[in-house]
Amino acid sequence: MSSRSSEPTAETSLSARRGFPLAIRLGFHAGPLPGEPADATFATVAGTRVHYVDQGTGPAVVLAHGFGSSLEIWDQLIPELAREHRVVALDLKGFGWTDRSEGDYSQLAQAKLVWALLDHLGIEQAALVGHSWGAAVTLAMALLTPRRTTRVAVYDGWAYEEQLSWLFRWARFDGIGESLISFYDPGLIRHQMATAFYDPAYVTPGRIKRAQSSMALPGSAGAALATMRGMRFADQQARYTTLRVPALILWGQQDSISTPSFGHRLSADLSAQLVMYPRCGHFPMIEAKQASNAALAGFLRHEVTQVSRRSRSRWRARWASFFRRLVRPIRDRGARRRRKLKLG
Numbered sequence: 591m592s593s594r595s596s597e598p599t600a601e602t603s604l605s606a607r608r609g610f611p612l613a614i615r616l617g618f619h620a621g622p623l624p625g626e627p628a629d630a631t632f633a634t635v636a637g638t639r640v641h642y643v644d645q646g647t648g649p650a651v652v653l654a655h656g657f658g659s660s661l662e663i664w665d666q667l668i669p670e671l672a673r674e675h676r677v678v679a680l681d682l683k684g685f686g687w688t689d690r691s692e693g694d695y696s697q698l699a700q701a702k703l704v705w706a707l708l709d710h711l712g713i714e715q716a717a718l719v720g721h722s723w724g725a726a727v728t729l730a731m732a733l734l735t736p737r738r739t740t741r742v743a744v745y746d747g748w749a750y751e752e753q754l755s756w757l758f759r760w761a762r763f764d765g766i767g768e769s770l771i772s773f774y775d776p777g778l779i780r781h782q783m784a785t786a787f788y789d790p791a792y793v794t795p796g797r798i799k800r801a802q803s804s805m806a807l808p809g810s811a812g813a814a815l816a817t818m819r820g821m822r823f824a825d826q827q828a829r830y831t832t833l834r835v836p837a838l839i840l841w842g843q844q845d846s847i848s849t850p851s852f853g854h855r856l857s858a859d860l861s862a863q864l865v866m867y868p869r870c871g872h873f874p875m876i877e878a879k880q881a882s883n884a885a886l887a888g889f890l891r892h893e894v895t896q897v898s899r900r901s902r903s904r905w906r907a908r909w910a911s912f913f914r915r916l917v918r919p920i921r922d923r924g925a926r927r928r929r930k931l932k933l934g
Contacts, residue, residue, distance in 0.1 A: 608926060616768055618816075621775025630687055635706040641687035642680035646672030649740065651890060652678040652704060652712045652731075656722025656748065657817060660686030660804065663721065663928065667875050668881050675890060678716070680707060682727065690809025696820035697723070701730035705738070717741035717890055722848060723748045726752055726823060733829055743838040743886055746848040746872050747856050749830075753848060761818045761914035771815045776802045788844040788871040824843045830859035833879050837862030838889045842870035863889075 607774045621639065622857050643661060650722035651671055653664045661679040671677045682689040684702050693699070701780045704727065708716060720728030725747035732739040761767035779801045806808065837860040841853035849865060857864035865885050874882040 616771060616812035616815055618690050618692040618812040619810055620689045621669070623687055625803075626687045632687075633707060633710050635710050636703050637693075638683050638691060638703055639689045640680055640703070640707055642682070643736060644670065644676070644678050644711060645669075646674070648675045649890075650704065650716035651675045651677050651710070652708065652716045652718050652728070653677065654700075654704065654718070654720040654724035654727045655679075655685065656724045658685070658801070658805075659724075659813070660666075662686070662800070666879055667883055667886070669891065670887060671763040674887075675717075676713070676754075678708065678711065678713070682724065684810070684813030686804070687923070690807070690813040692812070692822065693816075695813065695816035696822065697730045697787050697826065698734070698818070699735050700727045704728075704731055704787065705735060705910065708738075714738060715740050715832070717743070718742045719745070719749070719886065720877070721818075721822070724820070725749050725838075726816050726826070729833075730826060732833055732835060733826065736833065736835065739835050741836045741838075741890065742833070742860065742862075743840065743889060744856060744860075744862075745840045745874055745882070746842055746845050747839070747852065748821075748848050749823055749854055749856065750827050751853060753823060758818050758821055761815060766810065767815050767819060768889040771811050775813070779805070785846055785924075786872040788842065788869055788877060792873075792876060820923045827859075830856070833860055836889075836892070838886065840849060841866050841872050842872055842874050842877065842887060843868045844870060845872045847872045852899075 610688075626641075630641055633642065643660070645668055653661065653667070655661055655663045659680050664679045668677050668679060683693075683703055683717075684690050684695055704808070705714040705893060708714075715738050718728035718731055720726070726749040728742060728744070729749055749798050757770065761770055780793065780798050783798060783801065784790060787793055805814070839853055839857045839860070839862045841848075841850055841864065843850060843866045853864055853866065856862070865882075867874050868880060870877040
């Protein structure tokens with residue numbers, strides 16, 4: 591596939607004519623990205639080249655990362671879940687190694703993209719797991735097609751309008767958002783990461799460098815701003831109480847990005863079990879790895895058990911039907927013989 595990139599230009603926009611001194615048109619990018627892994631797996635669905643991993647067998651589980659993140663966040667969880675499940679993790683549009691093409695970056699558009707990937711992979715139903723803004727995507731998926739959703743699990747969700755800071759709200763305005771993004775300093779990533787983790791030992795040079803490298807890829811600034819502008823949760827959050835699927839909420843007790851009050855709120859809205867992890871920030875899958883992995887695996891194992899029971903029930907029904915068909919002719923012949931004897 592050929593690469594198509596639109597570089598940032600100093601075009602004068604409507605906002606500039608209204609008086610904003612800096613009006614930058616941020617670029618997007620479609621196609622392969624520089625430095626992408628040679629062994630990475632991609633599928634083009636809904637016009638987007640999507641990077642994903644697909645491991646294990648069994649009932650399907652989908653993992654969706656948060657804003658500014660990638661599927662690598664699940665690296666320590668995937669092997670554990672893949673023992674009993676088919677695990678699909680992907681880079682959402684605009685992040686990781688997936689396209690940063692121009693278009694709709696709302697959680698609903700991302701939800702449709704993930705379902706399109708699952709269609710491509712031949713997956714009809716799945717348990718949906720989302721972290722941070724990825725939770726808004728998985729909740730949109732469940733609301734869009736509840737019959738295809740077996741379970742929902744959320745790590746430190748970012749899925750309410752009230753969670754959006756002034757930065758996200760101001761970014762919605764033409765010109766202002768572009769200016770805010772253009773002033774972004776890669777050095778701020780260290781500060782943001784320090785805010786996300788309770789234990790500063792997790793703020794490693796490797797993690798910082800990977801995040802900075804990802805933001806430096808072509809189209810990242812345009813995709814980040816489009817995603818921020820797509821974060822409009824009011825209509826979606828009003829429907830959370832309508833979901834009727836088993837749900838689990840996992841939350842860091844010291845999360846200062848998605849504060850625990852929203853964990854309690856989401857738990858109530860979804861009638862879900864809530865598990866809080868002490869001495870843990872925004873990433874329980876890292877800071878509370880063993881406990882949160884076990885909680886999620888146990889939650890999903892109920893689905894495995896239910897599938898197993900359904901499978902056994904189907905086999906029992908099939909054997910019973912086969913036995914009835916086998917016995918019916920013998921029983922009918924016996925009945926005819928008895929009638930003949932009575933008549934004789």
